[in-house]
Amino acid sequence: EAQVTQNPRYLITVTGKKLTVTCSQNMNHEYMSWYRQDPGLGLRQIYYSMNVEVTDKGDVPEGYKVSRKEKRNFPLILESPSPNQTSLYFCASSSKTGSGGYTFGSGTRLTVV
Amino acid sequence: AQSVSQHNHHVILSEAASLELGCNYSYGGTVNLFWYVQYPGQHLQLLLKYFSGDPLVKGIKGFEAEFIKSKFSFNLRKPSVQWSDTAEYFCAVSWDSGGYNKLIFGAGTRLAVHP
DSSP states (O other), rough: OOEEEOOOEEEEOOOTEEEEEEESSSSSSSSEEEEEETTEEOOOOOEEEETEEEEEEEETTTEEHHHHESSSSSSEEEEEGGGGGGGEEEEEESSSSSSSEEEOOOOEEEOOO | OOOEEEEEEEEETTOOOOOEOOEEEESOOOEEEEEEOOOOOOOOOOEEOSSSSSEEOOOOGGEEEEGGGGGGGEEEEEEEOOOOGGGEEEEEEEEEEEEEEEEEEOOOOOEEOOO
């Protein structure tokens, strides 16, 4: 089954404790993105990747890092999480043409206390 | 900067009522248009998409949308809603941005359908 897999689904952590949210897709998609979803703001792009070793900032990149060492994986790293990063995070992937639209993972609900 | 606007943040309807959710975007070039749905506690699912051709697009679950290029609009419609349509709906637009298919979202519309 074609899918984007995120882990974990839920995460509660303390301020400053580094964490990584994993994302993997099995569709051989070139493009991958991370979004955060906040009430009233919709989904905002954090980082995106056009291909292996090619990443760039989205609209809200501060406090986040990503890497794309393999085509299928695109982890999101919070080096020093803060409470304002409490949010619902989605990973998504798309083919280069985008003709199929983006496929989204199930989401990771992160709480930073 | 490019943006996507959804006209209503909250919509409340009774079952069998007709639905229309507005969406406007600001980008003047060639775009691809999407509507996604997010049921409570779930991830986003693609309802329908427009890339080219017939501006009236039919999607899953009886939804359709009409692309009106002159109005930069892509409104979502359903003739008769059901309780199971209760969800949040997101309009999204993508375009070629330096070789990358950038996708941005509207703020979303929460739809509540009462039996």
